[in-house]
Amino acid sequence: MTECLYLQKKSRMSKLLIVGTVAFDAIETPFGKTDKILGGAATYIALSAAHFGIDSSVVSVIGEDFPEKYLDLLRDRNVNLDALEVVKGGNTFFWSGKYHNDMNTRDTLDTQLNVLADFSPNVPEAYKNSEIVMLGNLHPAVQMSVIDQVNNPQLIVLDTMNFWMDSELELLKKVIARVDVITINDEEARQLSGEYSLVKAARKIRDMGPDYVVIKKGEHGALLFHNEEMFFAPALPLEEVFDPTGAGDTFAGGFAGYLAKTKDVSFGNMKNAVIYGSNLASFCVEKFGTERMLELEQGELERRLKNFQALTQFEINLA
Amino acid sequence: MTECLYLQKKSRMSKLLIVGTVAFDAIETPFGKTDKILGGAATYIALSAAHFGIDSSVVSVIGEDFPEKYLDLLRDRNVNLDALEVVKGGNTFFWSGKYHNDMNTRDTLDTQLNVLADFSPNVPEAYKNSEIVMLGNLHPAVQMSVIDQVNNPQLIVLDTMNFWMDSELELLKKVIARVDVITINDEEARQLSGEYSLVKAARKIRDMGPDYVVIKKGEHGALLFHNEEMFFAPALPLEEVFDPTGAGDTFAGGFAGYLAKTKDVSFGNMKNAVIYGSNLASFCVEKFGTERMLELEQGELERRLKNFQALTQFEINLA
Numbered sequence: 224m225t226e227c228l229y230l231q232k233k234s235r236m237s238k239l240l241i242v243g244t245v246a247f248d249a250i251e252t253p254f255g256k257t258d259k260i261l262g263g264a265a266t267y268i269a270l271s272a273a274h275f276g277i278d279s280s281v282v283s284v285i286g287e288d289f290p291e292k293y294l295d296l297l298r299d300r301n302v303n304l305d306a307l308e309v310v311k312g313g314n315t316f317f318w319s320g321k322y323h324n325d326m327n328t329r330d331t332l333d334t335q336l337n338v339l340a341d342f343s344p345n346v347p348e349a350y351k352n353s354e355i356v357m358l359g360n361l362h363p364a365v366q367m368s369v370i371d372q373v374n375n376p377q378l379i380v381l382d383t384m385n386f387w388m389d390s391e392l393e394l395l396k397k398v399i400a401r402v403d404v405i406t407i408n409d410e411e412a413r414q415l416s417g418e419y420s421l422v423k424a425a426r427k428i429r430d431m432g433p434d435y436v437v438i439k440k441g442e443h444g445a446l447l448f449h450n451e452e453m454f455f456a457p458a459l460p461l462e463e464v465f466d467p468t469g470a471g472d473t474f475a476g477g478f479a480g481y482l483a484k485t486k487d488v489s490f491g492n493m494k495n496a497v498i499y500g501s502n503l504a505s506f507c508v509e510k511f512g513t514e515r516m517l518e519l520e521q522g523e524l525e526r527r528l529k530n531f532q533a534l535t536q537f538e539i540n541l542a
Numbered sequence: 543m544t545e546c547l548y549l550q551k552k553s554r555m556s557k558l559l560i561v562g563t564v565a566f567d568a569i570e571t572p573f574g575k576t577d578k579i580l581g582g583a584a585t586y587i588a589l590s591a592a593h594f595g596i597d598s599s600v601v602s603v604i605g606e607d608f609p610e611k612y613l614d615l616l617r618d619r620n621v622n623l624d625a626l627e628v629v630k631g632g633n634t635f636f637w638s639g640k641y642h643n644d645m646n647t648r649d650t651l652d653t654q655l656n657v658l659a660d661f662s663p664n665v666p667e668a669y670k671n672s673e674i675v676m677l678g679n680l681h682p683a684v685q686m687s688v689i690d691q692v693n694n695p696q697l698i699v700l701d702t703m704n705f706w707m708d709s710e711l712e713l714l715k716k717v718i719a720r721v722d723v724i725t726i727n728d729e730e731a732r733q734l735s736g737e738y739s740l741v742k743a744a745r746k747i748r749d750m751g752p753d754y755v756v757i758k759k760g761e762h763g764a765l766l767f768h769n770e771e772m773f774f775a776p777a778l779p780l781e782e783v784f785d786p787t788g789a790g791d792t793f794a795g796g797f798a799g800y801l802a803k804t805k806d807v808s809f810g811n812m813k814n815a816v817i818y819g820s821n822l823a824s825f826c827v828e829k830f831g832t833e834r835m836l837e838l839e840q841g842e843l844e845r846r847l848k849n850f851q852a853l854t855q856f857e858i859n860l861a
Contacts (some may be wrong), residue, residue: 325738419644423780443762446779455776455853460765462741494856528858534774535854537813539847 237377239279239483240350242369243472244339244357245289245307248512249319252466253325258294260512261293262318264359264382268468270516271476273300274524275484282306284342284368286313296517305347313338317482323464326464346372354486357479358402359386359472363395369402380404381433382475387518400432403488406475408439421446422453435493437478439471447497449490456491456497457535459505459527466511470504473516477503488540500524502527556696558598558802560587561688562678563658563790564608564626566568567831571645571785579831580612581637583678583701586788589835590795590822591676592619593843594803599669601625601660601688605632616811632657645783646760655829660768665691673805676798677721678791679703682714696715697807700752701794704730719751722807725794727758740765741772754812756797758790766816768809775816776854778824778846785830789823796822821846827855836860 248262265283272279280303287309294304319333344365354377358366363383370379381402387395389409399405405428409421415431416424425436425448436448442464444457477500482488485495502524509515567581584602591598599622599765606628613623633656640649663684672697677685682702689698700721706714707730718724724747728740734750736742744755745769755767761783763776796819804814821843828834 420779420781420783422779440762443759444776453779453853454856456856457763457774457776457780460739460741460772460774462739464739491857495858498856498858532858534772535856537773537775537817537854538810539814539817539851 236275237354237483237486238350238352239272239277239479240282240346240353240356240369240373240376241265241272241279241359241476241479242282242344242357242366243268243361243382244316245283245285246316246318247289247331248468249317250331250466250468250511251321252511253322253324254465255511257511259317261296262468262471262512263316264361266297266513267472267507267516268357268359268476268479269302269352270300270513271500271507272480272481272483273302273523274477274503274519275333275480276301277480277483278355279303279480279483280306282346284308284310284316284346286310286315286338286339288313288446289315293361303347303350306345306350308342310338320468322467326467329467333343340363344368346370354378355479355483356380357475358382359475363387363391363398366398367394367401370398377405378403380406380475382406382471382477383411384408385414388414396431399428400479402433403431404435404437404493406437406439406471406478408441408471412436421484422448435490437497439474441467441470445474445497445501447493449493451491454490454494454497456494456501457531458501459530459534461505461508464508467508468512469516470507473507474500474504476500498528498531502531546777554805555594555596556802556805557669557671558591558596558798559601559665559672559675559688559692559695559796560584560591560598560678560798560843561601561663561676562587562680562701563604563635564600564604565635565637566608567787568636568652569785569787569830570651571830572639572641572643573784574830576830578636580615581787581831582635583680583791585616586791586826586835587676587678587795587798587834588616589619589832590792590819590826591636591799591802592621593796593822593838593840594799595620596799596802598622598799598802599666599672601663601665603627603629603657604672605629605657607632608634614694615832622666622669625664625669627661627664630656639787645786645787648786661688663691673697674796674798674802675699677701677717678794682710682717685715685717686720689717697722697801699725699794699798701725701790702730703727704733707733710788715750718747721752723754723756723812724752725756725758725790725797727760727790729753731757741767753811758793758818760786760789764793764816764820766812768812772811773809773813773816775813776850777820777822778849778853780824780827783827786827787831788835790827791824793819793823795819817847817850821850
């Protein structure tokens with residue numbers, strides 16, 4: 224009976240297609256350092272979106288060196304891995320970085336593209352009709368190939384970063400022209416638009432294609448722009464930020480996952496999606512890598528949502 | 543009849559006592575520069591608080607060089623100037639600064655204390671029983687003297703800055719121990735507490751005395767802390783920030799003015815006060831100096847408050 228209800232509810236959700244890196248990370252922060260641990264944009268997005276109990280699939284590539292136990296973490300959370308290509312004899316993408324004391328800036332110590340260098344994505348048949356497509360940070364050519372393979376999704380969300388603005392701007396702009404939502408951080412929005420004011424930057428970026436622009440400001444929250452409307456979701460002020468790695472991807476995963484669950488891509492519902500994304504990201508930074516996201520329970524998520532409401536809701540009666 | 547109603551309403555408001563500088567400023571931003579114009583913490587606080595139609599008095603000092611027309615701007619807004627000392631043959635405090643391109647940092651080009659050097663404040667009899675006391679940025683000795691002269695006010699609000707933390711920390715700490723609310727910016731909160739996390743910083747500062755800590759984050763909004771509760775008011779994202787001078791004082795004036803008008807110093811009502819302060823500050827930065835505040839009309843204030851609501855209010859139904 225319970226099982227039956229679950230299936231029934233699920234059929235009313237949208238499918239979520241995720242593209243992005245699945246990787247090894249080695250991270251150093253003022254609080255410590257890790258060996259090679261589970262990382263990658265698609266990993267964080269999928270783990271975050273999984274909290275909504277949706278049907279998602281990851282399009283990515285790994286090497287033979289990638290441990291089965293990491294894949295099980297995703298499979299256990301109902302993430303379809305049919306389009307996760309495993310390159311025989313290949314090595315998985317590796318990134319290593321060191322955060323400065325303020326935790327807002329970091330140096331990249333090492334990047335080994337490995338199997339990512341020649342990656343050509345294949346969207347599985349069963350997910351070509353996904354309603355929501357979340358293009359995580361990756362080469363714009365891979366993102367474009369995924370757009371070309373899907374059948375008229377309801378919403379395409381793009382996450383990218385300054386690295387691609389520096390190296391592949393023309394191609395990136397073509398991708399931007401084909402998406403509905405773009406999520407980037409404040410410095411990237413300024414770089415992409417040439418405008419310092421985020422209001423002006425968002426307007427210029429909307430002119431490039433996306434109807435919705437989400438500007439992530441790290442510990443200062445996130446802004447959602449649509450037409451002349453704005454919405455702001457704060458980041459929950461925390462006692463301790465332990466490791467910011469994956470926070471932006473976790474935000475994007477929460478955003479896309481909530482929209483997939485609720486099947487409502489209106490501006491009003493996107494506000495809620497931004498709040499959920501910010502909420503999930505606030506957990507991600509509390510421990511190294513994916514650790515906190517893997518132990519996160521539904522009850523914690525809901526308790527913190529109440530904190531978000533208390534943090535921002537006020538009562539002024541306007542005439 | 544209207545007049546009568548007005549007087550009746552006014553008698554139900556708290557009196558607001560303001561201490562702070564009344565000054566000349568010369569400002570340079572990427573958008574232009576000014577000659578000597580009207581400035582000073584008490585000026586901005588009084589102009590901001592005046593929007594609530596309250597009974598306020600400024601305790602400060604000026605030289606004979608200060609134009610009568612500037613004083614009329616305050617008198618016209620019902621600001622009592624009985625305790626604004628005019629030093630015969632003296633020159634008014636002068637500050638000159640230049641903002642960097644990001645508008646978040648500035649260099650002080652010149653500071654001439656002039657009549658401020660020997661200032662000893664005298665609170666007028668009629669305002670010794672003010673319910674709200676707003677201690678604007680000024681030498682902590684002057685702030686302390688005002689605290690000593692008032693009769694058990696309902697709320698004392700302190701604004702200060704890093705300059706006094708560097709030069710008069712011990713005295714400043716004695717002032718902090720005697721106030722109910724402190725408003726400082728994020729860097730100052732970190733300096734005062736020795737904590738990077740603003741949650742931890744606010745807790746340490748509350749341990750120094752104030753029950754309420756407001757941390758101003760400029761374009762990133764403001765946080766209000768009380769016991770283990772937090773409230774966040776965003777700054778309205780603007781097309782153009784023209785001149786940030788006086789934004790923090792305008793915030794403080796709106797905060798104190800709203801509390802004086804509503805006679806309610808509960809945490810719930812302080813949330814509204816923070817929203818009003820942030821709202822007023824968002825106007826202040828749109829033109830040079832006090833220009834925008836002087837032309838601001840009630841209707842504009844209310845329209846922008848609706849924007850603040852739209853910016854932050856969301857509807858998630860939690861079980």
